[in-house]
Amino acid sequence: LVDDPVPTLVAEAARAEMLVLGSRGYGTLTGYLVGSVSLQVLRKATGPVVMVRGPRHTTVQQRFDEVVVGVQEAEEAGGPVLEFAFSAAAERGATLRAVRAWSIPSVLSWSPGSMWLADQAGGLEPLHKEILADALGPWRQKYPDVDVxxxxxxxxxxxxLLSNSGRASLVVVGRRTHDTGLRRLGSVTHAVLH
Incomplete structure (x- = not known):
């Protein structure tokens, strides 16, 4: 097609199950960078976008047999990301590594009710483990053959997320969608892409 690449790719992606884009691959350093067209398409595409970079060059024989998924949105918003990750792991016969990061919240962001929930769970880390397990529960039932x-x-x-993706053949992250339909790439997505 002879046209402006961003709107053309976004329009084609709207009619497809998935859009696949390659990395620029201009050498050692810049081969890891994502071009401006890819970034714009990632922000505007409505469905899944897979970014593929060139093959890894390793001196040691390594196996890349995991699908890694970042799970920050444990509610309904995280469902499409988890479904994509579980489906990809099932198709590959790969292990799914579900990663959830947490940090100590500021005093101002915690209400007495949320502190009570953390206390009931035995602390903040067990609370986040429980949140992750609850988010994965329905998908484990749907994909019982996937090791998680x-x-x-x-x-x-x-x-x-990046420190846990060393054995990954695929890393799955989501995009934030606002009420206006605007999608943006958060800092985690940017880090994984670059």
Whole structure:
């Protein structure tokens, strides 16, 4: 097609199950960067977008046999991300590593009710483990053959997710959607892309 790439790719993606984009691949450093067209398409596309970069060059024989999914949206908003991750793991016969990062909240962000919930769960980390397990529950029932590793860790979400993706053939993250339909890439998605 001869046209402006961003609106053309977004329009084609609207009619497809998935859009697949490649990395720029201009060398060692810039090969890891995502181009402006890809970033614009990622923000505007309504369905799943898969970013594929060139093959990894490793000196040691490694196996990349996991699908890693970042689970921050444990409510209904996280459903499409988890469904995509479980489906991809099932198709590959891969282990699914579900990663949830947490941090100590500021005093101002905690109400007495939320502190009570944390106390009932035995602290903040057990509370986040419970949130992750609850989010994964329906998908474990739907995909009983997928082996799942649950990983909850304190730290910045992008760092925790990336540090757990060393064996991943696929990393799945979501995009934030606002009421106006505007989708934006958060800091975690940016970190994974770059």
């Amino acid at each position: 590793i649950e990983h909850v860790e304190i730290g910045a979400a992008s760092e925790v």
